[in-house]
Amino acid sequence: MSGILSICYLIASVTFIIGLKMLSNPASARKGNLIAAGGMIIAIAGTIFLYEDDGKKLGNYLWIFSAIIIGIITGTLIAKKVKMTAMPELVSFFNGMGGACAALISMVEFDYVFRANRLLDSNSFSNVVSFGHYLAIIAGTIIGSVSFAGSMIAWGKLNGSIKDFAFKGQHFINLLILLLVVASAVVAYCTNVRIANVPFFITVALALLYGVFFVLPIGGADMPVVISLLNSFTGVAAACGGFLYDNKAMLTGGILVGAAGTLLTILMCRAMNRSLKNVLIGSFGGPKNATATSSGTHGSYKEISVSDAAMLMAYSKKVMIVPGYGLAVAQAQHSCHELEKALEEKGVEVKYAIHPVAGRMPGHMNVLLAEADVNYDKLLEMDDANEEFKTTDVVLILGANDVVNPAAKNDPSSPIYGMPVLEVELAKTVIVNKRSMKPGYAGIENDLFSQPKTSMLFGDAKKVLQNLIAELKNV
Amino acid sequence: MQTVINFLRQNIELIYIVILMIFLGIEIIGRVPSVLHTPLMSGANAIHGVVIIGAIIVMGKAESGNYMALILGFLAVVLGTLNVVGGFVVTDRMLEMFRKKKTKV
Numbered sequence: 153m154s155g156i157l158s159i160c161y162l163i164a165s166v167t168f169i170i171g172l173k174m175l176s177n178p179a180s181a182r183k184g185n186l187i188a189a190g191g192m193i194i195a196i197a198g199t200i201f202l203y204e205d206d207g208k209k210l211g212n213y214l215w216i217f218s219a220i221i222i223g224i225i226t227g228t229l230i231a232k233k234v235k236m237t238a239m240p241e242l243v244s245f246f247n248g249m250g251g252a253c254a255a256l257i258s259m260v261e262f263d264y265v266f267r268a269n270r271l272l273d274s275n276s277f278s279n280v281v282s283f284g285h286y287l288a289i290i291a292g293t294i295i296g297s298v299s300f301a302g303s304m305i306a307w308g309k310l311n312g313s314i315k316d317f318a319f320k321g322q323h324f325i326n327l328l329i330l331l332l333v334v335a336s337a338v339v340a341y342c343t344n345v346r347i348a349n350v351p352f353f354i355t356v357a358l359a360l361l362y363g364v365f366f367v368l369p370i371g372g373a374d375m376p377v378v379i380s381l382l383n384s385f386t387g388v389a390a391a392c393g394g395f396l397y398d399n400k401a402m403l404t405g406g407i408l409v410g411a412a413g414t415l416l417t418i419l420m421c422r423a424m425n426r427s428l429k430n431v432l433i434g435s436f437g438g439p440k441n442a443t444a445t446s447s448g449t450h451g452s453y454k455e456i457s458v459s460d461a462a463m464l465m466a467y468s469k470k471v472m473i474v475p476g477y478g479l480a481v482a483q484a485q486h487s488c489h490e491l492e493k494a495l496e497e498k499g500v501e502v503k504y505a506i507h508p509v510a511g512r513m514p515g516h517m518n519v520l521l522a523e524a525d526v527n528y529d530k531l532l533e534m535d536d537a538n539e540e541f542k543t544t545d546v547v548l549i550l551g552a553n554d555v556v557n558p559a560a561k562n563d564p565s566s567p568i569y570g571m572p573v574l575e576v577e578l579a580k581t582v583i584v585n586k587r588s589m590k591p592g593y594a595g596i597e598n599d600l601f602s603q604p605k606t607s608m609l610f611g612d613a614k615k616v617l618q619n620l621i622a623e624l625k626n627v
Numbered sequence: 628m629q630t631v632i633n634f635l636r637q638n639i640e641l642i643y644i645v646i647l648m649i650f651l652g653i654e655i656i657g658r659v660p661s662v663l664h665t666p667l668m669s670g671a672n673a674i675h676g677v678v679i680i681g682a683i684i685v686m687g688k689a690e691s692g693n694y695m696a697l698i699l700g701f702l703a704v705v706l707g708t709l710n711v712v713g714g715f716v717v718t719d720r721m722l723e724m725f726r727k728k729k730t731k732v
Contacts, residue, residue: 168674169651175670175718176659182722185670189715192677196711199680203687210687212697219686219701223708230709231716242717243669250676250710256703257681260689260696284634376665383672390678395641397684405677407645411652413671416664423661508661515665522724 160198161401167191168405172412195401196220236523237483240513241310244379247386248303254389255296255356258289261396262352265289269345277341277348284395290337292392293352294359299385301363306375306382309367318369326365333358374431376513377420381428384413424509424571453589456607458616461548461583462623468545470501472537474574475521478551478586478613480511485524487617488550492526494624503530505537505547505574507555534572541578549576549584550613557598582606585616666721673714679707 167187174184203210210216227246234242269280277286308314333355340351370378391406393399421428456464465471479488492502504521511517518531532540541547549556552574559566560573576582582605589601589608600606609616635642659667686700 164677168677169655172652172667172671172674173655175667176656176663178660178663178725181663181666181670181725182719185666185673185715185718185722188670188674189719192674192711192715195677195680196683199683200687203684205684205688210684212686212689212691212700215697215701216683216686216704219704220708223705224712227709227712228716231713231720234717236721239665239669239717239721242713243665243672246676246710246713246717247672249706249713250672250678253676253682253703253707253710254678256699256706257678257685260685260699260703263695263699282634282637283630284638287634376668380668383668383675386678387671387675390675390681391645393678393681395638397681398641399680399684400644402677402680403641403644404648405674407648408652408655409671409675411649412656413652413668415653415656416659416668416671419656419659419661420664423664513665513668515662518662519665519721519724528725 154202154204157198157202157204158400160194160202161399164191164195164198164401165404167194168401168408172408235483236485236520237480238311239516239519240376240379241307244303244306244310244375244382247379247383248300248307251296251299251303251382251386251389253296254386254393255293255300257393258292258296258389258396259356262289262293262349266345266349266352270348272345275345276343277345280345286341288392288395290340290352290355292389292396293356294333294337295385295392296389297356297359298363298366299382299389301360302367302382302385303363303379305364305367306379310375314368316369316371322365322369326362329358329362329365333362370431374426377417377424377428377431380413380417380420384410384417387411387413420509453601453606453608456583456609458609458619459623459626461607461609462620463627464581464583465495465500465546465548465620466498466624466627468500468580470503470540470544471495471546471548472503472505472532472541472544472576472579474505474507474510474547474549474552474556474576475517476507476510476550476552476555480516480520480551482551482613482615484550484612484614484617485520485526487614487621488521489524489526491617491621491624492530494621498624498627503532503537503540505534505541505576506531507534507552507574508572510552510555534574538575538578541575544579545581547576547579547582549582549586550617551586553586553598556600558600559598562599576600577603577605580605583609585609585611585613587612666718666725669714669718669721673711673718676707676711676714679704679711682707 171184171188174180265281336351336355340348367378387406387409391403394403394406495502506517554568556574556576558577560568560571682703686704689696689700
């Protein structure tokens, strides 16, 4: 029987690898996801029905099945109902659930060892439990807890219920908490078993606290990177569970995600032209200084009315739309598609220029515009878009800022110098829709706004787009 | 030192898996286009939901009188299922949109 279970786990491990491989290619991504899901079902069903420990099968089927059913129903409902713009926080939420799950398993496992040994007199865990076993328990607990607490904070930040919070010396305190976590974990291993649960639960509490403090100071726009990092943490926590139960599926799945997640985190940082260290440590120091030096030096800019903007676009040959964070926040992707249709009725060619890191997550814009039925052909990647700007009459920028900042090319002292940007200034006219003149998340001034060919169109992206569509009908 | 060597010797098979998986994980997504970063992250998120296997084992092994294990195990299974189901469904929803456009073209 357990032979069949091993085969189930082997199949699951292989599907995870194939699934992840296929997920990194646009053509096969969806199939890859389904293959991994299939492997997961095999592994779960196999565990429920075939798992044996010393010839003893699992019990408590009623509990297991009711828990799974609750999980399936709530999970599907949340996943189906949530808006596409809320995707990043949702991934974070689910990631937190996985982290909590890993932490809980390790805690129960600790409890078993604790109960089994606490009656023995004057013995420490170091005498009764092997180093590897304890390491798996404590690492699973700590990493799972950090991942859970961090993901919940990231979730709260992205849906706007938790504000950025940073104070002086926070890095120092974070480091101190981390040291305390390790210290209390060591204490729990070395003290008398009878009281070892006290330092253990202190470890859990400190790990949760660390998770909170780790994510709190990081700015909202950097959240995707942090979520990706926490995602790989949870992978490692799951792998610790694999060590505990000598379970190859958990081990392969966990480590695979841990490694791939870490690389993905680095790739995301690279796409934003930032280093991971910069995101994690420089997160609140950097932007503050930048705004301090540049605030109050707004160049002069000119505004354009909605009707003028509509007129301008209606009589041009080619319009390029540059969507950004503002569009995602205002959930204006559908209005954006309507504008595109209204313009095309007037014989205007409309295309979209997508910066790799536009939106709330890398690749987020493609997902959003796809949701609004925008044709895949109309989405231009950065290099193609930069070619096309030369022949474009009007560029409409919707809530994007740093990704169109010419300082990235011209100003070596700029913090984003070297980041690849959309060269919108090559077009004849540029209309920028923003809510205000506030700088983007990198906190730097954008010269584009004060250039003579640029006009500003202030307001919420969705409202502005609706007004534009209404005006277009009158033209 | 002795403990570390013992630890390595006892778990050498698992350690091989860990090391190979690290290389594989890095190799596998090495050339992912940035368009797919979000779905890939979400998919990877679903895969680490495999931790639910551990939760099921904990739950199934819990004796009927051990309420701590039962309650924590129950919670772990619920949360693990949320991770797995939610993760895969959301990833599929995201990727569905890419697919729809491609076949139309």
